[in-house]
Amino acid sequence: MTHREVVACFPHIANYAYAFKYLFENGFEVKYMIPPPITKNTLELGSKYSPDYVCVPFKYCMGCYLEALELGANCLMQIYGGCRLNYYGELNDCILHDMGYKFEFFDMAAVDWHSPKSIFENFRIINPDMSIAKIVKAAPVTLNIIKTLDKFEDFIRHNVGFEVNDGEFDKTYKDFLKELESLSDGKHLKKLAKTYWKKLNAIKLNKPAKTIKVGFIGDYYTVQEPFSNYFMEKELAKFGMEVCREMNLTSTLINKEHRKSQKKAKKYAKYNLGATANCTVAEAIEFAKAGCAGIIQVKSFGCTPEIDAMPILQNIGRDFNIPILHFSFDSQTSETGIKTRLEAFYDMVEARSGKDK
Amino acid sequence: MKGYLGIDIGSISTKGVVIDSENNILAKEYLWTEGDPTGAVKRLLKALESQLKGVDVNVVAVGTTGSARKLIGVMTGAVVVKNEITAHAIGTTTIHPDVNTIFEIGGQDSKIIIIENGFVVDYAMNTLCAAGTGSFLSSQAHRLGVSVEDFGEIALTSKKPTNIAARCTVFAESDLVHKAQIGHKKEDIIAGLCKAVVTNYLNNIGKGKKINAPIVFQGGVSKNVGVKKAFEEQVGHEVIVDENGHLMGAFGVAVLAKRSGKERAFSFNVADIEFRTRGFECGKCANHCEIICVYKEDELIDSWGNKCDNGAVRTAR
Known part of the structure; x- marks a missing residue:
């Protein structure tokens, strides 16, 4: 392989692109392109070149790839998981090559993660001259970026509905992300994290002692990528609710919560439901126990593991006397319908919490 | 006053x-x-x-x-x-304070609302499917050459409702044509359609919900006595249809x-007063939000549809 300039790119999911960027630029020593933010155009483009009945995360990924390829990315990547996702990389790769694009594809589903040889060989797709030492050095910083992002976002989720001046959290967090783009090393990260943690904590709040909490659960992609759930966390916060969410990369990739979730969900789900559906069940139980006023499950249309979780969630709803609202998203979901149901959800949980004004 | x-x-x-x-x-x-x-x-x-x-x-x-x-x-x-x-x-609990379940089937959507002690505790609204709604019934009434207002009365005359595939409007329609062609009576088919709407409703949005009496049935379709009867047969409770149910x-x-x-x-x-709306596509980013502006006479009074501040339209007031 000749030494062309590699420009690596992952499809968007939440704000993790900043962590990946660090890993690829400092570990693999290749360029990393943060794809353009997801927009309606991304989804339209992705849908056009995807099978109609594939779940919508595939379409988002496809749209991201296409936009990134146009801007010069030439090494695309896809993750793997416990559902159809395992085939997605292969299919993304095929479709894009059939369209005539030239690029390398790093499909994590093709790697045997128990075999160092397989890992090494597959990593060479990204950079044949990579230095393992550099990757090993960059990895902990990458994980720390992920942890910081998740810690910040969790804090925002719990508080943004109560900020005194609208938009302060948003602006502060955006500033932080901007600085992350040119992160030099772990020390720099620590400094940034400290500064911005202070800034976030200094934001004026008008938070009552007892808030209306809502648990946010669902499939791995839809629950984490705000565009794909129509910025539902923001919408919930606008009503003055506190949003609780367990699912993120820290809990799955780093803390391996998903392995414990099967045990936690055992009373309701004896077997593995596939993908992160056991997490969905376990999280619902936890949120119900923690006193959430309601739970919202978001999923992509046709997501089989999450569909399997639905009747289980209904049992949980009945046992804990907590309303659970289900949302299924496709590439053509009506925003009005979502708003109507969210509004009714808020009216309902507010009345149930006995906070009727 | x-x-x-x-x-x-x-x-x-x-x-x-x-x-x-x-x-x-x-x-x-x-x-x-x-x-x-x-x-x-x-x-x-x-x-x-x-x-x-x-x-x-x-x-x-x-x-x-x-x-x-x-x-x-x-x-x-x-x-x-x-x-x-x-x-x-709110409307229903004002008139029927003891209501526990509200069925509502309108023209394009259907809902179920579960109420305990006057508070909404659960609800569902159909999302992707038109099979259990009024517009489906009216299009099928048209196909059968009867007016949708008479639909319910005709259904009541049936002694043996035809089984009609209820899952999807497309299947229901082809099944209906098939049943008509092999000689099922019109009133049986009409009664079968009423049953199909109810089956679809209970299987989709009613799924997993605690349906307890008293049950109030609303929306335009509640005026159809055939559907009301089908509901009563399938849930095993009396279903109340209010004279003003469609106005609830x-x-x-x-x-x-x-x-x-x-x-x-x-x-x-x-x-x-003349009110005008104007829709345009915002071109400031790739989201291409559809923004709606509302004018009263010629004054812009409100606008919405933008996802971000770039697309915000300033109103005169």
Whole structure:
């Protein structure tokens, strides 16, 4: 392989692109392109070149790839998981090559993660001259970026509905992300994290002692990528609710919560439901126990593991006397319908919490 | 006397009621939206106004609900703009305080609302499927050459309803054609369709919900006695259909407007003012938000649809 300039790119999911960027630029020593933010155009483009009945995360990924390829990315990547996702990389790769694009594809589903040889060989797709030492050095910083992002976002989720001046959290967090783009090393990260943690904590709040909490659960992609759930966390916060969410990369990739979730969900789900559906069940139980006023499950249309979780969630709803609202998203979901149901959800949980004004 | 106006602008029909402070209905109207919500509301207001002639009532607050609630809320200066789920629940619990379940089948959507002790505790609304809705029934009535108003009565004459595939409108329709061609009687097919709508409803949005009596059935389809009977057979409880069931959303939002305690001058003259909407696609980023601007005469009074500040349209006031 000749030494062309590699420009690596992952499809968007939440704000993790900043962590990946660090890993690829400092570990693999290749360029990393943060794809353009997801927009309606991304989804339209992705849908056009995807099978109609594939779940919508595939379409988002496809749209991201296409936009990134146009801007010069030439090494695309896809993750793997416990559902159809395992085939997605292969299919993304095929479709894009059939369209005539030239690029390398790093499909994590093709790697045997128990075999160092397989890992090494597959990593060479990204950079044949990579230095393992550099990757090993960059990895902990990458994980720390992920942890910081998740810690910040969790804090925002719990508080943004109560900020005194609208938009302060948003602006502060955006500033932080901007600085992350040119992160030099772990020390720099620590400094940034400290500064911005202070800034976030200094934001004026008008938070009552007892808030209306809502648990946010669902499939791995839809629950984490705000565009794909129509910025539902923001919408919930606008009503003055506190949003609780367990699912993120820290809990799955780093803390391996998903392995414990099967045990936690055992009373309701004896077997593995596939993908992160056991997490969905376990999280619902936890949120119900923690006193959430309601739970919202978001999923992509046709997501089989999450569909399997639905009747289980209904049992949980009945046992804990907590309303659970289900949302299924496709590439053509009506925003009005979502708003109507969210509004009714808020009216309902507010009345149930006995906070009727 | 103070009056409160509630307007429910659905995709198919527009409903309006004026109530007094004791929740008595002073005027009510039901008409077709015909794809023109502002026009429908103007006709609605004219009709309500003429019903109130000679009644000493002064409308002090307006509430709007239904899918065009925002637009009509701006137009009428509403004090309450509420989603139709809450509006229906409030309206129904006002009239039937002991209600536990509300079935609602409208033109384009259907809902189930579960109520305990006067509070909504659970609800569902159909998302992707039209099989259990009024527009499906009316298109099939047309196919069978009967008017949708007679549909229910004809269904009641059937002794042996035909089984019709209920899962999907497309399958239901081809099944219906097939059953007609092999010689099933028209009234049996019509009764079968009523059953199919109910089966679809209970299997989709009613799934997993605690359906307890008293049950109130609302929405345009509740006027169909065939569907009402099919519901009673399948859930095993009596199903109450209110004379004003189709107006419950409008009634509920009128009650909410009253409860809000806010008052804002309203005049039926709104019907004579020209309201215009203009939609355009914002080109400031790749989201291409569809932005709607509402004009009163030539003054821009409100706009919405933008996802970010780039697309914000400044209004004159």
